[in-house]
Amino acid sequence: MLAVERLNSIISVFRERKIAVIGDLILDKYLWGSVDRISPEAPVPVVDVKKESYNLGGASNVAWNLSALGVKTVLLGVIGKDENGKLIRGLVEEKSIVPAFVEDDSRPTTEKTRIIAVSQQLLRIDRESKEKLSPEIVRKILSKIRDISEEVEGFIISDYGKGVVSQEIVQACVFSGKPVFVDPKPKNYHLYKGITIMTPNRKEAYECVKASPEESIEFVGKRIMEDLSLDKLLITLGPEGMALFDGDRVKKIPARARKVYDVTGAGDTVISVLATVRLSGGTWEESAILANYAGGYVVGEIGTAVVYPDTLKEIILLNLQV
Numbered sequence: 578m579l580a581v582e583r584l585n586s587i588i589s590v591f592r593e594r595k596i597a598v599i600g601d602l603i604l605d606k607y608l609w610g611s612v613d614r615i616s617p618e619a620p621v622p623v624v625d626v627k628k629e630s631y632n633l634g635g636a637s638n639v640a641w642n643l644s645a646l647g648v649k650t651v652l653l654g655v656i657g658k659d660e661n662g663k664l665i666r667g668l669v670e671e672k673s674i675v676p677a678f679v680e681d682d683s684r685p686t687t688e689k690t691r692i693i694a695v696s697q698q699l700l701r702i703d704r705e706s707k708e709k710l711s712p713e714i715v716r717k718i719l720s721k722i723r724d725i726s727e728e729v730e731g732f733i734i735s736d737y738g739k740g741v742v743s744q745e746i747v748q749a750c751v752f753s754g755k756p757v758f759v760d761p762k763p764k765n766y767h768l769y770k771g772i773t774i775m776t777p778n779r780k781e782a783y784e785c786v787k788a789s790p791e792e793s794i795e796f797v798g799k800r801i802m803e804d805l806s807l808d809k810l811l812i813t814l815g816p817e818g819m820a821l822f823d824g825d826r827v828k829k830i831p832a833r834a835r836k837v838y839d840v841t842g843a844g845d846t847v848i849s850v851l852a853t854v855r856l857s858g859g860t861w862e863e864s865a866i867l868a869n870y871a872g873g874y875v876v877g878e879i880g881t882a883v884v885y886p887d888t889l890k891e892i893i894l895l896n897l898q899v
């Protein structure tokens with residue numbers, strides 16, 4: 578059994594951590610309104626917009642999770658030369674994250690706009706490019722990785738498949754000798770050789786090795802570890818918690834039963850807490866257990882949520898006191 582005191586002492590050094598996040602930056606935009614009529618132009622509802630709001634998405638949501646934990650966070654990524662790029666930069670700075678952005682005038686800042694009326698999402702509009710980055714932009718990112726690798730204790734690669742994560746970028750992080758935590762995109766599976774740990778969800782794990790649904794999670798995990806020569810792997814299992822693979826051992830960690838409101842962003846919280854606890858001296862098992870608590874907490878909150886150190890301490894008390 579884990580001692581509450583030990584976990585609390587790990588949490589109390591979160592603020593001494595310094596971690597870099599690299600990946601696809603996304604601006605989540607929400608237009609909130611009401612519907613009173615059907616358009617005379619086409620059989621579609623007309624939304625009268627009352628409010629507009631923005632959130633950090635993709636890799637920038639991972640950075641927001643880290644910063645909420647008290648970690649000094651550097652965020653590397655690509656923005657367009659546009660208004661949305663400025664918006665992301667503003668949101669990032671507001672949350673005490675240090676931006677290390679490369680501006681690319683050949684692509685837009687990735688934007689996902691949700692139109693919501695009567696508490697229901699009517700439409701999502703995406704503006705993005707999934708093209709590979711130009712060699713010049715890649716060079717700029719690599720030089721930023723080199724600049725910060727001395728000062729950070731680890732890297733989180735948050736791959737949303739929009740083109741930022743490439744072999745060179747993964748290898749530059751690995752080459753730094755610092756631990757590299759990866760939230761993968763199955764189509765980029767082959768890029769992640771030499772990393773420290775990967776955190777796919779169940780679907781992504783099966784896709785990575787093209788396993789049929791009858792295969793066991795143990796089989797799938799072992800295949801991934803062999804393919805990428807990994808010693809650690811964390812497969813998140815949604816309402817079933819997670820499976821931590823450590824060398825030859827597999828440990829299933831059951832989910833915390835609680836009311837589920839919104840599962841989006843749980844994966845971002847999991848990798849943030851996992852990396853922070855691990856770099857704060859936690860064992861892999863402690864890191865996964867706290868990440869699982871944190872994941873269970875955020876799915877019970879409305880909207881993409883983050884977890885603060887005090888909340889994490891309360892959750893530990895609730896779970897370990899009995």
Ligand SMILES: Nc1ncnc2c1ncn2[C@@H]1O[C@H](COP(=O)(O)OP(=O)(O)OP(=O)(O)O)[C@@H](O)[C@H]1O
Pocket residue numbers: 777778779812813814815816817818819832833834835837840841842843844845847868869870872873876
């Ligand atoms: N329904 C649930 N009940 C309890 N805990 C949950 C539930 N769904 C997710 N979690 C927690 O969140 C973690 C990550 O969830 P999941 O496996 O769905 O990741 P994901 O699909 O990567 O999420 P995301 O939507 O952010 O990409 C789980 O390991 C678990 O700890």
Ligand SMILES: [Mg+2]
Pocket residue numbers: 760778844845
């Ligand atoms: Mg995920």
